[in-house]
Amino acid sequence: MTSSDLESLRRDAIDALAVAGIPAPEVDADLLIGHVLGLSRGAVQARALTRSPIDEQDARVIRAAIVRRATREPLQHITGLAPFRSLELAVGPGVFTPRAETEFVVQFAIDALALVPNPEPLAVDLGSGSGAIALAMATEVQHARVVAVEKSPEALPWTARNIERHGDGRVRLVAGDLADALPELDGLVDVVASNPPYIPLGAVPRDPEVRLFDPAAALYSGEDGLDAVRALSRTARRLLRPGGALVIEHGELQAAELAAILRADGFSAVACHRDLLGRDRATTARR
CATH class of the missing domain: 1.10.8 (Helicase, Ruva Protein; domain 3)
Incomplete structure (x- = not known):
């Protein structure tokens, strides 16, 4: 050129x-x-x-x-920015680039959080990555407190940067594993939301932008892709108050298996939701 x-x-x-x-x-x-x-x-x-x-x-x-x-380097890595709902998030190597699918999923968490009668409801984003879910909840339900949990040393600087820029002091970042996060908040959380890794180890993502540039820890999770979901379900059950809401993003073929995991852990009102393309994409449940 x-x-x-x-x-x-x-x-x-x-x-x-x-x-x-x-x-x-x-x-x-x-x-x-x-x-x-x-x-x-x-x-x-x-x-x-x-x-x-x-x-x-x-x-x-x-x-x-x-x-x-x-x-096939992601557009967002070149510009350094990823649009997400009303936000522009800093992204780059080491952190998962938020997608439009998650904008759809997080709406369920925002709606649940907005309906909490507590004047200062509490939400947790497990496996926060760029901070997209945590920051969407905090900016769209401004009376809420939000905790973002992320364990990847490569992703954490991006999480921190975005929270500093957009969190307005209402999002707390905790470095830790979603499997044993926040024992001090057991039974106190109103909403737990997560976009965990959910690709089976043997699957190969179709898009080179995902396959070559997104961190493996944010993509793959055991032979069936649901190892992180199993840990997430147990942690959410522990953190949520009675009646609290859980919102999980997942692959389009995983809804039935994920629902079985949640029901076995004692969740009720388990429901799958289809995105604008008609794909099973989000599951919600109640403690």
Whole structure:
């Protein structure tokens, strides 16, 4: 790509990403160009229509970003940011990049938390990663207190950074394993939410962005993918007050097995919820 006007550069970028198999090459090209130039996607398109000239230094940076994306490096790693509901979260190597599916899942936790009659309800995000679930609960239920638990030494700096930026003092970060987290809160928590690892060890994620760049600890969990869920269920049972809510994200083929785990641990009102594409994606239950 050697073009010096924005329209030609944009077209070259779209073509390069399409050849690389990027699912939405036009979107990603616009977002990368906009990231470098400080423009929205619409502004990139508007400027391209006028064939605006582009500074050669900016052009070099854009070309380098396109080359990185063409290797299937996640867009969010290149920009350093992942949008999540109303938030922009810092992400990069070592932390799981939050997905749109989790935006759907966390709504159940937000709704449950908002209905708690306690004037200062308490929620826990187990295996917090970027802090997406914890911060969504805290920013959308502003009278709540939230605890984020994360054990990965690679992910923790990202969790801390996002909580410092968005937590407004209402999210506490705890370094620890979801299997034995927060014994001091036993029986006191109103909502437990989690997007645990749930891919079986023998499965290979289809998308290179996931397979090559997301941390394995955030993806894989035992032969059937449910080892973390088993630990999570026991921990949530211990933490939740009677009537407290549990919200778990999972794979689309795991709903029945996950429900059996929860019922065996004494949860009631176990229900699976389908996402906008009709896939089983979230399960809720009550202590």
